[in-house]
Amino acid sequence: MAENRIFDLAVSPHVGSPQKTKRVMWDVVIALIPALIAAFWFFGPKALMLVGASVGAAVLTEWLCLKFMKRPVNFAFDGSAVVTGLLLAYNVPSGVPWWLPVLGSAFAIAVAKQAFGGLGHNIVNPALLGRAFLVASFPVLMTAGWVAPMEWRDGQHIEVQACGVPTGNLSEIGELDALSGATPLNVLKQTFGWEGEPERAEEVRESLFSKESMKNLFMGRIGGCIGETSVIMLLLGALYLVLRGVLELRLPLSYLGSVALFGWLFGGPGWLDGNPLFHLFAGGVILGGFFMITDMVTTPVTKKGRIIFGIGAGLLTMVIRRWGGYPEGCSYSILLMNLCTPLIDRYTKPVSFGEVKKNG
Amino acid sequence: MSLRQEFSKGMMKENPVFKQALGMCPFLAVTSSVENALGMGAAATFVLVSSNFLVSLFRKVIPAKVRIPSYIVIIATFVTLVDLLMNAYLPALHQSLGIFIPLIVVNCIILGRAEGFANKNKVVPSIIDGIGMGLGFTLAMVVMATFREILGNGSWLGFNLLGTAYQNQPLLIAILAPGAFILMAFILGFFNIMEKRKRGGAK
Numbered sequence: 001m002a003e004n005r006i007f008d009l010a011v012s013p014h015v016g017s018p019q020k021t022k023r024v025m026w027d028v029v030i031a032l033i034p035a036l037i038a039a040f041w042f043f044g045p046k047a048l049m050l051v052g053a054s055v056g057a058a059v060l061t062e063w064l065c066l067k068f069m070k071r072p073v074n075f076a077f078d079g080s081a082v083v084t085g086l087l088l089a090y091n092v093p094s095g096v097p098w099w100l101p102v103l104g105s106a107f108a109i110a111v112a113k114q115a116f117g118g119l120g121h122n123i124v125n126p127a128l129l130g131r132a133f134l135v136a137s138f139p140v141l142m143t144a145g146w147v148a149p150m151e152w153r154d155g156q157h158i159e160v161q162a163c164g165v166p167t168g169n170l171s172e173i174g175e176l177d178a179l180s181g182a183t184p185l186n187v188l189k190q191t192f193g194w195e196g197e198p199e200r201a202e203e204v205r206e207s208l209f210s211k212e213s214m215k216n217l218f219m220g221r222i223g224g225c226i227g228e229t230s231v232i233m234l235l236l237g238a239l240y241l242v243l244r245g246v247l248e249l250r251l252p253l254s255y256l257g258s259v260a261l262f263g264w265l266f267g268g269p270g271w272l273d274g275n276p277l278f279h280l281f282a283g284g285v286i287l288g289g290f291f292m293i294t295d296m297v298t299t300p301v302t303k304k305g306r307i308i309f310g311i312g313a314g315l316l317t318m319v320i321r322r323w324g325g326y327p328e329g330c331s332y333s334i335l336l337m338n339l340c341t342p343l344i345d346r347y348t349k350p351v352s353f354g355e356v357k358k359n360g
Numbered sequence: 361m362s363l364r365q366e367f368s369k370g371m372m373k374e375n376p377v378f379k380q381a382l383g384m385c386p387f388l389a390v391t392s393s394v395e396n397a398l399g400m401g402a403a404a405t406f407v408l409v410s411s412n413f414l415v416s417l418f419r420k421v422i423p424a425k426v427r428i429p430s431y432i433v434i435i436a437t438f439v440t441l442v443d444l445l446m447n448a449y450l451p452a453l454h455q456s457l458g459i460f461i462p463l464i465v466v467n468c469i470i471l472g473r474a475e476g477f478a479n480k481n482k483v484v485p486s487i488i489d490g491i492g493m494g495l496g497f498t499l500a501m502v503v504m505a506t507f508r509e510i511l512g513n514g515s516w517l518g519f520n521l522l523g524t525a526y527q528n529q530p531l532l533i534a535i536l537a538p539g540a541f542i543l544m545a546f547i548l549g550f551f552n553i554m555e556k557r558k559r560g561g562a563k
Contacts (some may be wrong), residue, residue, distance in 0.1 A: 111542060137533040 025079025027246045032086050033042025033239035038220045038230035042145060043094040046121045047226045054101035058085030061106045065114035080119050084108050087127035090227025090287060095147040104130040124338040125295050128331045146183055146223040181285040183223045184208055185280045185327040192269060209275045217281035228284040238290040247294060250306040255289045258278060266322055284330040296336040305348040366485050370492030376469045377500035378551045383469040387501055390460050392535040397505035398442040399453045401498025402499040408470050409490035415478040416486035431474040439464045469497055507543050508534045
């Protein structure tokens with residue numbers, strides 16, 4: 001590991017820790033595998049292809065950047081680029097062409113990470129900035145490339161369920177390559193616009209919040225980005241991280257808690273009538289809340305700061321969902337809070353042992 | 361410094377954008393197409409040369425205490441000229457440059473040259489300096505606009521370069537505001553590297 005040292009060691013005493021960058025990163029990769037299986041199940045082999053292309057592009061870009069900057073190239077294999085590539089691919093719809101995640105990964109690594117000095121120096125989450133870059137560049141592909149999940153048995157019985165609402169048996173049409181469909185959050189956002197027909201909006205919302213729909217949301221049988229749909233598989237991965245001691249729960253819990261709270265407060269058509277469970281399960285909140293908001297580099301280091309970060313991100317997510325231009329605000333809320341991290345750290349710095357509080 | 365040097369320093373050695381990092385506002389805002397960049401460059405160059413000329417001419421008359429307001433009045437005069445002329449003869453360009461034409465008044469390159477050069481030099485070198493700096497500014501904007509228009513629209517000066525297939529799905533971010541900041545960072549970074557290499561070589 002000698003060639004990996006880019007900083008000087010301080011004088012003893014030191015606190016030893018078995019946590020190494022490599023171990024943490026590969027643990028995160030393992031934790032993301034269940035969601036990949038769900039993506040394969042619901043969106044077919046194309047999802048795997050997109051994820052593979054994204055990860056390959058991320059590692060290759062990292063390697064090229066390190067080579068260009070004359071740094072040790074084995075940094076490229078510490079797993080952090082793999083995590084970025086995976087998360088970026090999980091954040092694109094499965095109906096996009098292969099070059100889209102490749103471009104996004106290359107941007108995420110080259111601009112959001114290496115241009116700032118590599119791992120540990122990036123100011124925002126690279127995968128999320130890569131996604132923001134793709135949304136700004138290819139708004140049509142990134143917001144209309146939704147593919148409704150398909151489950152096929154024996155190649156004949158095709159049951160399609162878009163936006164969590166069963167649409168019946170389509171086997172009469174024959175073999176389908178893909179079926180486009182809206183995401184649950186998209187549908188919810190649209191119902192807010194139907195001011196002239198409150199009955200219709202109420203009816204659609206009721207079907208969105210129905211038991212059947214909730215079950216689909218929990219399993220991941222909905223339209224959405226590749227890796228964000230299956231709540232149960234993501235929770236499985238998160239559980240693994242908690243057991244391995246990699247995940248510190250302050251950020252995820254404060255984030256999910258505030259999404260639920262603000263979702264109930266103003267996530268519905270009026271006040272205090274939102275469905276907190278729906279807002280937790282739909283969109284990218286679970287993926288973001290366990291795998292992206294917990295990025296150690298771009299979040300506060302203080303305990304109080306982490307809770308403030310989580311609450312702020314939850315509030316922003318719900319504000320964007322309810323009143324913003326996009327149906328989902330998870331990625332932008334985390335990016336915005338990433339930028340506040342130095343400020344939060346500054347104002348939540350704990351008093352050192354033995355130091356007397358000023359004006360105390 | 362010879363007159364030729366006064367002219368050429370603005371292009372590279374003391375390029376207002378690349379080396380002095382001045383005039384960033386129009387550099388970021390109107391470089392979404394090469395046509396806009398050329399129009400803005402021409403307007404700014406005209407104002408720069410004229411204001412350098414007048415400031416240099418009156419440099420011994422203007423009291424030091426009120427020199428900045430005096431420069432602003434002189435610059436504003438020429439900007440108004442450009443604004444009205446462009447509105448009359450190039451309405452389309454005027455429309456797309458919009459607010460950035462009147463904003464030439466507060467362009468730091470023009471004020472900077474008035475304060476830093478024309479105020480201390482004779483009339484002819486001041487005019488030459490204005491032309492050099494103006495062309496340097498235009499060059500910088502055209503370089504930036506070239507990247508942005510080709511990436512973001514697949515064309516250069518309106519000519520379709522990359523084909524309609526690309527134009528249907530261009531890298532839209534390049535002509536949006538974030539793309540301007542990202543590209544500016546890369547361009548300035550490139551010039552910093554060149555500067556470092558040159559200095560390293562001179563040692």
